Amino acid sequence: MTTTREIAQQMTTFGKGILAADESIGTMSARLEAAGVTPTAQSRRDYRELLVAAADLADGVSGIIFCDETLHQTFADGTPFPEACRARGILPGIKVDTGAKPCPGLPGETITEGLDGLAGRLAAYAEVGAAFAKWRAVFTITDTTPTRGAIVANANALARYAAACQVAGLVPIVEPEVLMAGSHTIDRCAEVTAAVHETVREHLALLNVDLAGIVLKPNMVTEGEDNAQTCAPAEVAAATVEVLNRWPADLAGVAFLSGGQPPQRATANLAAMQSHHTPWPLTFSFGRALVSPALTAWRGDEDRVRDGQAALSEHVSANAAAVRMRGQLQPV
DSSP states (O other): OOOHHHHHHHHTOTTOEEEEEOOOHHHHHHHHHHTTOOOOHHHHHHHHHHHHTSTTGGGTEEEEEEOHHHHTOBOTTSOBHHHHHHHTTOEEEEEOOOOEEEOTTSTTOEEEOOOTTHHHHHHHHHHTTOOEEEEEEEEOOSSSOSOHHHHHHHHHHHHHHHHHHHHHTOEEEEEEEEOOOSSOOHHHHHHHHHHHHHHHHHHHHHTTOOGGGOEEOOOOOOOOTTOSOOOOHHHHHHHHHHHHTTSOTTOOEEEEOOTTOOHHHHHHHHHHHTTSOOSSOEEEOOSHHHHHHHHHHHTTOGGGHHHHHHHHHHHHHHHHHHHTTTTTSOOO
């Protein structure tokens, strides 16, 4: 039987990242509609098939995260999505949280839900072929948030999810995202991200989660999106790695989220990370930065499927090339 450690190693294979195609039905429908595509279960399926079927996707992608709807759909030829992924050398994954909801007692802050019945759902996902799962906790920076209560509550949920995944034989992607929303400085982002990560580590340890069998999916440490000054890739890389280097060496790997950064900026920041020494790989698990160009090129036109796939391949290749720079750059 393949262990979670072995699966995590496959997920963080050198030169490859993880594609996030796990938008909820509501979010995906809104993006389709904005692109001029009628949002239906069929159009959502068509779009996800376009992504998975892109030629040579496995050259730069080790796994794809889906939502529940897609994991239970089939290709046009009847092949289930998990089977189609594995046939292409790509591991299928599943988003298992049910979203961030207002946190009682903490006005303006959220708690990610989805723990009820999680063990049974994980077993069912493993049965249909999922190899890993994902759970996202979100934190907003203001002058007074995130509070200690929000950090602890979400860290505990992340740890409970991660422990349940490993019991079910699935690798948990642990995603504590400090949002770019706001006008905060990069130093403030580093401060908050460090505090969140410290608490997440504490709760993972309390539940005996094996770090060698998880993939961490953090935000990059950047200034807020409303800050007038855009930090250079070298500054983002230095601040991010300084926070990450507090994680133990046995962590399987780090796969950054793009967090709404423009595709080119996310790639440039990722490339800058590769000159820093870390005991684990620094790769990508991008969503919008990879799939938005594909959606824009496709626009629901079956005659433009190859255009959509070409756009996806271009951005996947750019990010795979960025992480392959590791070891070739002068270490910082």
